[in-house]
């Protein structure tokens with residue numbers, strides 16, 4: 001079995017390439033799959049048949065005879081063969097196929113059980129490990145940015161699975177505070193704006209949560225008066241202030 005799983009492939013690949021690889025896999029374009037020594041080989045039917053090799057220790061180490069592959073770029077054919085190595089030709093589940101490039105909310109309210117909540121917290125902590133300080137030489141900078149991408153994609157998938165409630169709003173506020181601390185104090189090099197953009201998406205979800213359930217607003221209280229790295233908290237603090245303001249029209253009457 002390969003040393004990666006489907007999550008590793010999905011979260012380590014951009015959405016377009018992943019979807020194209022899913023299409024190749026599901027339409028039976030992978031032929032003559034075979035296991036070699038610490039690697040897999042197959043022919044993938046694209047514009048032409050391509051010879052593809054993928055290593056068993058990393059899905060992004062391999063080779064393909066297509067134009068991209070010959071230029072040392074990870075292509076959809078290599079992703080499709082890595083997928084085949086993991087799934088052995090079995091159908092993908094909806095969950096496996098689903099790709100959350102950005103965190104979204106499905107519009108549903110609801111509470112998680114204590115166990116489920118603890119599970120989500122563990123998943124978040126695991127995903128946060130990919131959002132780490134940069135301390136390598138410049139040649140590993142791209143690999144480092146890939147790690148930030150992977151972390152944000154993993155977090156996006158977790159968040160997109162949540163129901164809105166005070167409990168999950170609190171979870172998201174804490175996640176933002178943890179990411180803010182990492183960005184400000186831990187030597188994260190977010191020059192591509194991956195983490196910042198992700199945090200802005202989470203703020204938008206919290207705004208939606210607050211509209212759908214006013215109880216979520218109290219979870220924004222820790223954001224009042226704090227200094228953050230790029231002011232992402234401002235719109236949430238405004239929601240708290242608006243919520244606290246006496247409703248003057250009602251008071252004075254007409």
Ligand SMILES: [Zn+2]
Nearest residue numbers: 064066075077
């Ligand atoms: Zn290729």
